[in-house]
Amino acid sequence: MIxxxxxxxxxxxxxxxxxDQHPVLWNVDLSLPAGQLIGILGPNGAxxxxxxxxxxxxxxxxxxxxxxxxKPLQEVRTRxxxxxxxxxxxxxxxxxxxDVVVMGTYGKLGLFRRPGxxxxxxxxxxxxxxxxxxFANRQISELSGGQQQRVFIARALAQQADLYLMDEPFxxxxxxxxxxxxxxxxxxxxxxxxxxxxxxxIHSAMNFFEWVIMLNLHLVASGPKxxxxxxxxxxxxxxxxxxxxxxxxxLIRKQDFNPLKS
Amino acid sequence: MTLDTNALLxxxxxxxxxxxxxxxxxxxxxxxMSMTGDAISHAVLxxxxxxxxxxxxxxxxxxxxxxxxxxxxxTLMIDALRKKAKVQLDASIGxxxxxxxxxxxxxxNLFAYKVDLDQECVLYGEIAYLPIDLWITPxxxxxxxxxxxxxxxxxxxxxxxxYLLFKELSLTSFDEHFSSAIGIxxxxxxxxxxxxxxxxxxxxxxxxxxxxxxxxxxxPPSTAYLWTKSLIPLLRLTAALxxxxxxxxxxxxxxxxxxIAGMMVAVAGAFFFGSALIKGNWPxxxxxxxxxxxxxxx
Numbered sequence: 001m002i003x004x005x006x007x008x009x010x011x012x013x014x015x016x017x018x019x020d021q022h023p024v025l026w027n028v029d030l031s032l033p034a035g036q037l038i039g040i041l042g043p044n045g046a047x048x049x050x051x052x053x054x055x056x057x058x059x060x061x062x063x064x065x066x067x068x069x070x071k072p073l074q075e076v077r078t079r080x081x082x083x084x085x086x087x088x089x090x091x092x093x094x095x096x097x098x099d100v101v102v103m104g105t106y107g108k109l110g111l112f113r114r115p116g117x118x119x120x121x122x123x124x125x126x127x128x129x130x131x132x133x134x135f136a137n138r139q140i141s142e143l144s145g146g147q148q149q150r151v152f153i154a155r156a157l158a159q160q161a162d163l164y165l166m167d168e169p170f171x172x173x174x175x176x177x178x179x180x181x182x183x184x185x186x187x188x189x190x191x192x193x194x195x196x197x198x199x200x201x202i203h204s205a206m207n208f209f210e211w212v213i214m215l216n217l218h219l220v221a222s223g224p225k226x227x228x229x230x231x232x233x234x235x236x237x238x239x240x241x242x243x244x245x246x247x248x249x250x251l252i253r254k255q256d257f258n259p260l261k262s
Numbered sequence: 263m264t265l266d267t268n269a270l271l272x273x274x275x276x277x278x279x280x281x282x283x284x285x286x287x288x289x290x291x292x293x294x295m296s297m298t299g300d301a302i303s304h305a306v307l308x309x310x311x312x313x314x315x316x317x318x319x320x321x322x323x324x325x326x327x328x329x330x331x332x333x334x335x336x337t338l339m340i341d342a343l344r345k346k347a348k349v350q351l352d353a354s355i356g357x358x359x360x361x362x363x364x365x366x367x368x369x370x371n372l373f374a375y376k377v378d379l380d381q382e383c384v385l386y387g388e389i390a391y392l393p394i395d396l397w398i399t400p401x402x403x404x405x406x407x408x409x410x411x412x413x414x415x416x417x418x419x420x421x422x423x424x425y426l427l428f429k430e431l432s433l434t435s436f437d438e439h440f441s442s443a444i445g446i447x448x449x450x451x452x453x454x455x456x457x458x459x460x461x462x463x464x465x466x467x468x469x470x471x472x473x474x475x476x477x478x479x480x481x482p483p484s485t486a487y488l489w490t491k492s493l494i495p496l497l498r499l500t501a502a503l504x505x506x507x508x509x510x511x512x513x514x515x516x517x518x519x520x521x522i523a524g525m526m527v528a529v530a531g532a533f534f535f536g537s538a539l540i541k542g543n544w545p546x547x548x549x550x551x552x553x554x555x556x557x558x559x560x
Contacts, residue, residue: 056443074445082443093292093436094491103433107444112426139491159444 001233002030003223009034009163009194010055015064017047017054023062024050026218032196032211037182037189039209040198043238046216048198049085052165056082068163078108081161083152083169091140097151098136101126104158119158126157129184145172153181164188164195171200182208202234268393269516271407273508275392276526278413279466280504282420283478284486286459288493288500289424291483292435293452297352298340299479301359302456303463303472305336307366310464315373326464333460334453336362389469389522409469416465423458424497427451432493470523477527482507485534488541503533 008031017025025047032038040048053059055066057073069076081104101123102115109115127133130150135143140151149169156164164185170178185195186208199205205212212228214220214237221228221237290299306329313328336358343354389409397408405411424431433441434448441448459479466475486499511526 053439058439058442077443077445080443082440084437084439084443088439089437090294092491094487094493094496095432095436096492099432099493100436103436103440106429106433106441106446109429111430111446114429141491155440 001221004031005033011067016062018062028219030222035192036210038196038211040213042215079162081156081159081164083156083166085167101154104155126154130154146177166197275410275413276508277505278417284482284500284504287479287483296480300476301355302333304359305362306332311369329464330460337456481530488537
């Protein structure tokens with residue numbers, strides 16, 4: 001169930017990615033519409049983060065290519081915003097909340113130039129959007145997990161991009177914060193931004209996403225939520241490995257086959 | 263206690279070197295790469311020998327270029343061992359710098375009959391000889407100690423480097439992935455930092471030696487990091503410690519008539535342990551003064 005769209009914001013063509021000759025993403029081919037809140041679902045190790053990282057050019061693909069706004073990544077970098085996983089950095093780094101959010105403006109500043117009043121204002125606005133204004137001068141080491149996540153989202157907002165790629169922004173975030181951030185993301189989508197989110201919880205995915213991508217090493221589905229969130233496709237996404245293992249166990253039992261004996 | 267020109271020059275040189283090393287050390291510390299600084303300071307030895315052999319002088323540009331290239335090579339080797347051969351970071355550092363250092367020793371022995379390279383000087387340095395090693399122009403003009411000029415140039419370049427690339431250095435230290443994603447070349451910035459560390463190490467050899475340079479790269483930033491958790495104050499405090507270490511190191515060495523470089527590092531160590539005692543998380547019985555953590559100024 002893969003729906004392709006005309007004039008996509010993001011096109012992924014026959015993408016295969018491997019680590020040490022082990023493919024972790026097989027032949028992913030999809031296109032995504034603009035102005036939508038898009039979820040990437042799949043079990044652990046399904047290649048969700050790998051997909052986001054290859055789109056950002058952080059992992060070279062084994063084959064295939066990616067086009068964003070109909071152009072290669074290098075030409076449109078400043079229009080793309082990225083939220084890495086929270087655990088990917090050391091939060092003991094000596095920086096204030098505002099310092100980290102201002103980092104979102106560095107891409108547009110370019111080499112050597114320093115952030116000035118304008119950049120600080122952009123960062124303050126981004127902090128306000130995630131409800132963290134009161135924490136602007138707090139050291140990042142003193143934040144809770146949910147607050148750290150909101151700082152990362154604010155930094156992405158400060159990039160003032162058109163396409164947002166977020167790698168598990170709701171990991172370790174409480175329900176109230178999750179709902180608040182989802183509403184913010186919905187507002188952004190309504191304003192014409194495209195927001196791509198790696199997500200775990202199927203229940204909240206049902207409530208908030210408009211478009212859903214289901215991954216399990218290969219692409220299971222990509223399309224409007226109503227069409228792809230079916231029991232059959234969810235089982236294909238999450239139950240694939242489980243089914244295969246069950247089959248193998250059954251086979252061994254049936255044939256009394258034991259590789260250790262023979 | 264005397265404060266003559268020589269004392270002043272030695273303290274000035276010591277402080278310049280301590281500040282240059284400290285500034286770079288802050289970023290090494292934040293990148294959890296302090297031991298990479300150690301590795302570089304040893305791995306540059308073959309570069310120095312080759313540069314020395316090519317130019318026939320310990321004070322030539324070839325020596326600095328050779329050392330710089332070896333410093334970058336050692337950074338690349340450590341990175342390659344870690345990422346491609348899947349060796350732990352600490353092990354890959356240990357393998358790289360001992361191998362390169364050993365090659366340096368073999369080269370020194372091979373060329374020993376041709377060149378006069380003082381191993382003791384490379385390893386330990388002697389800042390006290392500074393006032394008799396003067397930079398005299400061909401026309402006979404005395405410009406003062408050569409090593410002070412070298413330290414000044416190094417200080418100027420390191421400060422300029424950090425001033426120009428402050429934003430890039432701090433971002434790549436905090437979040438390498440994000441900086442690559444927004445188009446700031448994290449690898450390039452890292453190599454630039456490592457080149458500066460190599461250059462600073464070589465430039466400081468003759469005065470404080472290869473081993474004590476490591477202490478100046480690691481100890482003052484670590485001490486300052488116990489007191490502050492913001493970047494600019496961290497750099498300022500590191501610089502202040504550098505100056506203090508140079509002054510106290512000189513007078514204590516003068517007083518007990520011993521190595522100035524050694525005393526500078528001993529003083530740095532004393533500052534560190536004093537700070538650790540005050541700021542560390544000791545069981546209540548061992549705690550000296552228990553202060554609340556200081557307000558974070560920005």
